[in-house]
Amino acid sequence: MPNLQKRWMRLLMALFAVAFYGVTGFFAQPRAQEVGCTVEGCHADLLAKRFVHPVARDDCGSCHESSGAPHPGGEGKEFSLLAEGGDLCLTCHEVISEEGSVHPPAQDGECLTCHDPHSSEVRGLLTQPLPDLCAMCHDGYQQPEGDSGSVHGVITSGKSCSSCHRPHDSSLEKLLIKEPPDLCLSCHTDPVKNGERTLEPVGKLLKTSQFVHPALEMSGCSTCHVPHVSEYPYLLTGAFPGGFYGKPKPESYELCFGCHDSALLETKNDPDATQFRASNRNLHFVHVMADKSRSCVACHDMHASDVPHLLRQFVWFGRWRMPLKVVQTDVGGACTPGCHQKLQYKR
Ligand code: HEC
Ligand code: HEC
Ligand code: HEC
Ligand code: HEC
Ligand code: HEC
Ligand code: HEC
Ligand code: HEC
Ligand code: HEC
Ligand code: HEC
Known part of the structure; x- marks a missing residue:
């Protein structure tokens, strides 16, 4: 074909294509913008x-x-x-x-409550953003109960409730994304930053320490911690002091006495109440039932330790990482902490 004819053919084909698009475009579904549902004023x-x-x-x-x-x-x-x-x-x-668990509002088709x-x-x-969205129906998950209570920081930051729950369904109970304690350890294996404080890397301690508190093996974290809010410090399930000092009475340490015998604290002189004694003198009583009641955490790690009896190597006293220097013997032990010179006890 000569060049001129070729050009005419191309022009004809282009015209045909435009006409075809026009006809089909006319019958196709109009887009929102094209029909103007969303133009200014509508x-x-x-x-x-x-x-x-x-x-x-x-x-x-x-x-x-x-x-x-x-x-x-x-x-x-x-x-x-x-x-x-x-x-x-x-x-x-x-x-x-x-099918593990299904969220009733999603099951009942109340999609528009949330979307x-x-x-x-x-x-x-x-x-609404979380956690307010969830708070429409689930009250009391954001405010600590009472003055000394605690709330889990994840709830008021980041992904909030979605850090642990799926919104519609889950193969696990309670719409959880992971089974506890793995759920908890997914965040608490490494140290977690919490403002000025850095929380203990509980998961790492559990893996690397020689002695693990049997309470953790009994029913994981939930024996002692709730996931949302608590009337006690540290999300605890029972009464326990929030720092280095507590009150000199067994009720201040109720959490522990769900499993341990409170006799280890109560009597000043008793050869049977505890191994932490000098002859008959109960050294738990001396430390905990004194005016300034030193909490169990002054000497014990609640989760795990490399020293027998879950004794600590060091404890934070304010910003001071105070060493305890504990030595165990068959008949007692010795301790050279920051609080006093070396003292020994013999049963
Ligand atoms: C995914 C489904 C869906 C699409 C797509 C959709 N809508 Fe809606 N629309 C709804 C539902 C559901 C309601 C009822 C809302 C309610 O009852 O609260 C609604 C309500 C409305 C209302 C009533 C006023 C209001 O806000 O409740 C208007 C007006 C409206 N839609 C316009 C539009 C326009 C215009 C478009 C396209 C730009 C559109 N919709 C696209 C689902 C849709
Ligand atoms: C209790 C509140 C709630 C209800 C009820 C609910 N959703 Fe959701 N939905 C959410 C949340 C929260 C997300 C996660 C949003 C995000 O983080 O991006 C989500 C995510 C989604 C997504 C994104 C993809 C996915 O599956 O994660 C879709 C699609 C969805 N929802 C549809 C629905 C439909 C359909 C219904 C009703 C049958 C419904 N939702 C009911 C809270 C809800
Ligand atoms: C005609 C099909 C259609 C209908 C009906 C429809 N959706 Fe969607 N929706 C989509 C598509 C497509 C997407 C984008 C792809 C995806 O995320 O799955 C989407 C995405 C979403 C998302 C995720 C948005 C995001 O940013 O992650 C949510 C939530 C959602 N839809 C909720 C709803 C709800 C609630 C209704 C009922 C009122 C609804 N959809 C009805 C098709 C639909
Ligand atoms: C429209 C009301 C409504 C909203 C909004 C709502 N829920 Fe629920 N949720 C319910 C009802 C009803 C139940 C069943 C009764 C109960 O356990 O309180 C429930 C149960 C649950 C359960 C327990 C499930 C089980 O299997 O026992 C979890 C976890 C939960 N919701 C989390 C959430 C989260 C997270 C959000 C926010 C994303 C949320 N809910 C928002 C109404 C709601
Ligand atoms: C998504 C990450 C994440 C998951 C999952 C998680 N935590 Fe936390 N947790 C944090 C962060 C961040 C903080 C520090 C913020 C705060 O509490 O103020 C924290 C703080 C804590 C505290 C100290 C609270 C205080 O008052 O100082 C305890 C105890 C705790 N978590 C226990 C748990 C338990 C038990 C689980 C499992 C049910 C769990 N965590 C799951 C992120 C997580
Ligand atoms: C750190 C993880 C975590 C976060 C964050 C979290 N939950 Fe939970 N939630 C759990 C665990 C674990 C359970 C199961 C507790 C049990 O079986 O005793 C649970 C149970 C529930 C239940 C069932 C009733 C109950 O108390 O057993 C509801 C409802 C619920 N959560 C709502 C929420 C809402 C709403 C938020 C956000 C404000 C939220 N959760 C944030 C871990 C979490
Ligand atoms: C025997 C009870 C008990 C069990 C079981 C337990 N905890 Fe604790 N936990 C405590 C006590 C008491 C505290 C507060 C004193 C302290 O700082 O050690 C605490 C504090 C914490 C803290 C804050 C640490 C810090 O540096 O302030 C985190 C995080 C924590 N626990 C996570 C966990 C996780 C995760 C599990 C499960 C793997 C768990 N706990 C199991 C008793 C327990
Ligand atoms: C769920 C039960 C349970 C709770 C709650 C519990 N413990 Fe234990 N604890 C045990 C068991 C079981 C052992 C191992 C047997 C024993 O030594 O009594 C143990 C061992 C210990 C040991 C080591 C004893 C040794 O000689 O090796 C110490 C220290 C200890 N717990 C302190 C505490 C403190 C402090 C609390 C409170 C924050 C507490 N426990 C809460 C069950 C629990
Ligand atoms: C001043 C440090 C110190 C404080 C505070 C302390 N303990 Fe101990 N505790 C020890 C020492 C040291 C041992 C090991 C005694 C031994 O066998 O030589 C011990 C042993 C134990 C044992 C093993 C059984 C026994 O009585 O010998 C338990 C259980 C225990 N402590 C629980 C607690 C609880 C609960 C608290 C808080 C109410 C607490 N301790 C506070 C130092 C302390």
Whole structure:
């Protein structure tokens, strides 16, 4: 073919393509922007937030259908939803597939309590950020109970409740993402920064120490800690002091006496109450039942240690990492801590 004819053929084909697109484009679904549902003055606000539901951007018609009444001006009856409640969402999303536990509001199709169908300022199209979203139905997970109580810092920061729970379903109980104690150790194996303090790397201690508190092997962390809030310090399940000093009475250490005999504290002179004694003189009594009651944590690690009887190598006294220098013998022991010179006890 001569060159001129070739050019004419190309031009004809291009014209045909444009015409074809025009016809099909006319019959294809109009996009939200094209029909102008979201132009200024109409429903612009619906898609104006930071995170937009992709289907709402693409096609209002995936959820709304016209009832034929003129729009606008049909008194709100000109559109209906393609399906009611959660059924609408479930046509595209399968959110419940696990059977360990299912969250009732997700099961009951209350998707819109937690999600906005169009757009939201919160990731995941959520109607509110966590933990407030969850607090609509679950009270009391954010505030410590009482003056000396504690709240788990993860709840008020970062992923909040989602650090431990899935929102719809889980193969595990209580919508958990991992079974405790692995759940707890996923964060507490290494030291956790908490403002000025650095928390003990409990998981590392458990792995590397010679002696582990049998309480941990009995039922993990939950014997002594709750996951959310507690009326006691350190998320503890029972009364225990929040620092180096407690009160000189057994009730101040109730947590321990769920399993241990409080006799180890109570009597001043008793050859049977404890091994921590000089002859009959109960040295637990001397240290703990004195005016300044030194808490068990002054000498024992609650989780694990390389020294027998879970004794510590050192203890934090304010910012001082105070060594204890404990030596054990068959009939007693000796100690050279920062608080006093070397003292020995013999049973
Ligand atoms: C994923 C499904 C879905 C898509 C897509 C969708 N909507 Fe909706 N829309 C809903 C649902 C569900 C409601 C009812 C909300 C309620 O009851 O709180 C609603 C309500 C509305 C309302 C009532 C006012 C309001 O905010 O509750 C308007 C107006 C509206 N949609 C317009 C639109 C427009 C315009 C588009 C396209 C830009 C669109 N919708 C896309 C699901 C959708
Ligand atoms: C017509 C299909 C369709 C319907 C109906 C639909 N969605 Fe979606 N949705 C999508 C698509 C596509 C995405 C983007 C891909 C993805 O994340 O799965 C999405 C994403 C999402 C996301 C994740 C957004 C994000 O930022 O991570 C949420 C939450 C969501 N939809 C909730 C809903 C809810 C609630 C309803 C019912 C009101 C609903 N969807 C109805 C198709 C649909
Ligand atoms: C109790 C509140 C709640 C309810 C009820 C709920 N969701 Fe969610 N949903 C969430 C949270 C929280 C996320 C995680 C958001 C994030 O972190 O990005 C989520 C995430 C999603 C996602 C993103 C992908 C995924 O599976 O993680 C989709 C899709 C979704 N939800 C759909 C639904 C549908 C459909 C329903 C109703 C059957 C529903 N949701 C009910 C709280 C809820
Ligand atoms: C619309 C109300 C509502 C919202 C919002 C809500 N929940 Fe629930 N949730 C319930 C109900 C109802 C139950 C079942 C009764 C109960 O245990 O309190 C439940 C139970 C639970 C359970 C126990 C499940 C089991 O198998 O025992 C967990 C965990 C949970 N919700 C976590 C959350 C988290 C995390 C959020 C925020 C993402 C949240 N809930 C938001 C209503 C809600
Ligand atoms: C997603 C990470 C994460 C998981 C999972 C986690 N924690 Fe924590 N935990 C932290 C952080 C961060 C802190 C420090 C912030 C705070 O409590 O103020 C902390 C603090 C603590 C504290 C000290 C509280 C105080 O008042 O000083 C205890 C005790 C604790 N966690 C126990 C647990 C137990 C038990 C589990 C399992 C049920 C667990 N943690 C799971 C991150 C986590
Ligand atoms: C550090 C992990 C962790 C975080 C963060 C967390 N939970 Fe839990 N949650 C658990 C564990 C573990 C259980 C199971 C406790 C049990 O069986 O005694 C649980 C149980 C629950 C239950 C069932 C009722 C109960 O107390 O046993 C609800 C409801 C619940 N959590 C809601 C929430 C809400 C709401 C948030 C956020 C405000 C949240 N959780 C944050 C670990 C966590
Ligand atoms: C026998 C009871 C008991 C058990 C079981 C227990 N703890 Fe503790 N835990 C305590 C006591 C008491 C404290 C507070 C005194 C202290 O600082 O040692 C504490 C403190 C903590 C702290 C804060 C440490 C710091 O440096 O302030 C973390 C984190 C912690 N525990 C995590 C865990 C984890 C994770 C488990 C399970 C693997 C667990 N605990 C099991 C009694 C226990
Ligand atoms: C769930 C039960 C339980 C709780 C609660 C508990 N313990 Fe224990 N503890 C044990 C068991 C079991 C042993 C091993 C047998 C023994 O020595 O009494 C043990 C051993 C010890 C030892 C080592 C004794 C030795 O001679 O080797 C010390 C120290 C100790 N616990 C301190 C505490 C303190 C302090 C608390 C309170 C914060 C506490 N325990 C809470 C069960 C528990
Ligand atoms: C001043 C340091 C110190 C304090 C404070 C202390 N202990 Fe001890 N405890 C020891 C020493 C040292 C031993 C080991 C005695 C031995 O066998 O030589 C011991 C032994 C134990 C034993 C093993 C059984 C026994 O009585 O010999 C238990 C259980 C125990 N302590 C629990 C506690 C509890 C609970 C508290 C807090 C109420 C506490 N201790 C406070 C130093 C202390």
